Amino acid sequence: xxxxxxxxxxxxxxxxxxxxxxxxxxxxxxxxxxxxxxxxxxxxxxxxxxxxxxxxxxxxxxxxxxxxxxxxxxxxxxxxxxxxxxxxxxxxxxxxxxxxxxxxxxxxxxxxxxxxxxxxxxxxxxxxxxxxxxxxxxxxxxxxxxxxxxxxxxxxxxxxxxx
Amino acid sequence: xxxxxxxxxxxxxxxxxxxxxxxxxxxxxxxxxxxxxxxxxxxxxxxxxxxxxxxxxxxxxxxxxxxxxxxxxxxxxxxxxxxxxxxxxxxxxxxxxxxxxxxxxxxxxxxxxxxxxxxxxxxxxxxxxxxxxxxxxxxxxxxxxxxxxxxxxxxxxxxxxxx
Amino acid sequence: xxxxxxxxxxxxxxxxxxxxxxxxxxxxxxxxxxxxxxxxxxxxxxxxxxxxxxxxxxxxxxxxxxxxxxxxxxxxxxxxxxxxxxxxxxxxxxxxxxxxxxxxxxxxxxxxxxxxxxxxxxxxxxxxxxxxxxxxxxxxxxxxxxxxxxxxxxxxxxxxxxx
Numbered sequence: 327x328x329x330x331x332x333x334x335x336x337x338x339x340x341x342x343x344x345x346x347x348x349x350x351x352x353x354x355x356x357x358x359x360x361x362x363x364x365x366x367x368x369x370x371x372x373x374x375x376x377x378x379x380x381x382x383x384x385x386x387x388x389x390x391x392x393x394x395x396x397x398x399x400x401x402x403x404x405x406x407x408x409x410x411x412x413x414x415x416x417x418x419x420x421x422x423x424x425x426x427x428x429x430x431x432x433x434x435x436x437x438x439x440x441x442x443x444x445x446x447x448x449x450x451x452x453x454x455x456x457x458x459x460x461x462x463x464x465x466x467x468x469x470x471x472x473x474x475x476x477x478x479x480x481x482x483x484x485x486x487x488x489x
Numbered sequence: 490x491x492x493x494x495x496x497x498x499x500x501x502x503x504x505x506x507x508x509x510x511x512x513x514x515x516x517x518x519x520x521x522x523x524x525x526x527x528x529x530x531x532x533x534x535x536x537x538x539x540x541x542x543x544x545x546x547x548x549x550x551x552x553x554x555x556x557x558x559x560x561x562x563x564x565x566x567x568x569x570x571x572x573x574x575x576x577x578x579x580x581x582x583x584x585x586x587x588x589x590x591x592x593x594x595x596x597x598x599x600x601x602x603x604x605x606x607x608x609x610x611x612x613x614x615x616x617x618x619x620x621x622x623x624x625x626x627x628x629x630x631x632x633x634x635x636x637x638x639x640x641x642x643x644x645x646x647x648x649x650x651x652x
Numbered sequence: 653x654x655x656x657x658x659x660x661x662x663x664x665x666x667x668x669x670x671x672x673x674x675x676x677x678x679x680x681x682x683x684x685x686x687x688x689x690x691x692x693x694x695x696x697x698x699x700x701x702x703x704x705x706x707x708x709x710x711x712x713x714x715x716x717x718x719x720x721x722x723x724x725x726x727x728x729x730x731x732x733x734x735x736x737x738x739x740x741x742x743x744x745x746x747x748x749x750x751x752x753x754x755x756x757x758x759x760x761x762x763x764x765x766x767x768x769x770x771x772x773x774x775x776x777x778x779x780x781x782x783x784x785x786x787x788x789x790x791x792x793x794x795x796x797x798x799x800x801x802x803x804x805x806x807x808x809x810x811x812x813x814x815x
Contacts (some may be wrong), residue, residue: 335662336498342669343505349676350512357581361594361646370648411637413612415580415596417741418683430570431687433741435763437598437612439637444609446770449739449763451690465612473690474737474765483687485696499661506668513675520744524757524809527777527799533811560735575802576775578759600761600775602800607772 348423351463352430352456358435360414363399364409372396376457376464383470385478411439412447419454426458427466430487434470449473451482492611511586514626515593515619523577526562535559536563539620539627560620574602575610582617585650588619590629592649597633612636614645667806674749677789678756686740686760689725698722702783702790709796711804737765738773745780748813752784753792755812760796775799777808 355374362370372392375381381389381398389395398404419432436448455467471479517538525533535555538544544552544561552558561567582595599611618630634642653685679694681700688696698718707715707724712766745756762774770790781793797805 332495332658332662335666336495336502339502339662339665339669340498342673343502343509346509346669346672347505349508353581355585357583357595358648359775360580360596361583361614362648364596364648365643365648367646367648408643410643411612411635411639413596413598413614413636415598417686418679418744420579420680420683420687433686433690433739434681435739435741437609437636439612444612444636446763447535449737449738449765449770451687452808473738473739473763473770475735476737479737480691480734483691485684485688485691485693495658499658499665503661506665506672509672510668513672515657516744517746520746520758520810523743523759524777525744525811528806528809528811529760530809530811535674571806572801574775574798574802574805575668576761576777576799578761581744600772600799602775607799 345423348428348458348463349421352419352421352423352428355456355463356416356419356430356432356454356467360416363404363407363414364412366399366404366408368396368399370420371399374465375468376459376466379465380467381465382416382467385471407438407447411444412439416452419452420486422485424487428454428456428463429459430454430456431482431483431486433473451479453482453486508586511591511621511626513586515582515586515591518619518626518628519579519582519593519595519617523579526567526577527571527575529562529567531559531562534562537628538631539622539629542628543630544628545571545630548634570599570601570610574607576607577601579615582615583649585648587650591617591619591621591626593617593619594646594649596636596646598605614642616645616649674754674789675747678745678747678749678754681759681782681789681791682742682745682756682780685811689730689740690734690738692725692730692734694722694725697725700711700791701783701794702785703764706731706793707791708793711797729796733762733764733773737770739770742778745778746812748811750813754780754782754784756780756782757809757812758787759799759809777805779808779812 417433419430421430434450437444438447450470457466500583580596582593586591600607612634618628732798743759747756760776763770764773774798783792
């Protein structure tokens with residue numbers, strides 16, 4: 327029982343478990359976005375963001391605060407998307423956690439029903455700046471840009487945690 | 490060593506590790522479905538379900554029991570899909586575990602080879618009701634509906650764990 | 653406090669935590685590929701592979717060693733893809749770890765901007781043979797094949813860990 331003190335081992339394990347929990351919590355945050363918007367669960371969408379969090383989906387309009395982000399699922403073009411049939415699908419993010427903040431990058435796609443098939447309405451690069459507040463991970467800023475050849479869009483996908 | 494007894498800390502850590510294991514096991518269950526059907530690994534498909542588990546892919550026909558679910562990859566339209574070239578891709582699920590049961594929601598897509606490209610044959614909402622049996626997570630019921638504007642399809646994507 | 657010795661419990665927990673860490677590290681490895689190639693982060697792409705790792709993307713040419721894999725993002729057709737707008741999206745992998753090696757299988761898609769939408773340039777089956785070296789998981793061999801009806805492509809998706 328000597329050179330390795332169990333208490334030290336427990337502290338080390340607890341740190342590793344916390345790192346895994348952070349990682350999975352961020353996966354769940356990102357995985358929740360698509361189902362929430364496609365089921366028009368406005369409140370669930372808003373709660374993914376910090377109270378004063380920002381969503382910058384295109385560089386044209388920026389939505390600041392939960393109410394603004396929630397509002398997106400209750401108006402055009404989202405209402406038309408829902409009526410036609412839509413799927414907002416987000417890929418498994420690459421995540422870099424640094425204490426109580428984290429950055430995640432991934433791809434998102436909006437599939438839109440078109441006749442008997444679906445077309446790709448949007449294919450975007452995403453950079454998520456996240457923060458832990460009151461024990462929960464939330465979005466401080468999400469920036470998305472269409473992958474249409476714009477170099478600024480692809481720069482969002484640069485490896486996080488190496489700034 | 491006093492106020493915090495190591496044994497209590499170990500019990501707490503074990504509970505947290507179990508929660509992480511449950512979560513990852515459910516990710517793996519969902520991640521296994523696409524590769525299994527696209528490689529026509531019938532037995533692997535069946536084993537994702539409980540012995541008497543149900544797959545309700547469209548609201549028209551319901552498949553109850555492993556043999557019925559396995560049978561889907563051995564007949565039309567799946568045989569034509571395999572011959573043409575298909576990909577059943579499931580997104581990272583949002584998961585809510587409650588003891589020995591869990592609910593997961595996500596999107597699935599069937600890409601089908603069409604000329605020199607692929608078209609979206611199906612884009613669906615999924616709700617997975619899962620159960621732990623003999624230490625393994627399995628599907629008790631999977632319900633899928635095309636995201637074609639039908640409100641019942643998008644309701645499947647409502648946040649799990651808030652019923 | 654008798655029959656269960658805390659030290660044994662700690663060893664058991666440490667083993668379970670290591671298994672979770674391996675699993676998440678492999679998720680992150682796979683999740684990093686798409687953002688790295690779409691942001692033309694050549695070095696980040698190369699570092700996903702072992703020094704002498706291999707990428708066999710189509711059965712025509714095979715790329716051995718980091719420099720060869722990095723080179724793919726600096727020449728055609730990748731340059732044209734970046735200019736048009738592209739997204740390399742990889743699905744959540746099914747993973748089987750065996751000590752210091754692992755196999756992961758999943759789907760990948762290349763979305764390419766085409767007019768005002770995107771088309772599916774490639775939909776592929778992937779089998780990743782991974783190894784742990786110096787504490788990090790890296791790609792020893794990645795084999796990808798278009799899911800165009802070729803039986804060899806779908807065989808890549810057979811359940812890993814059951815060879």
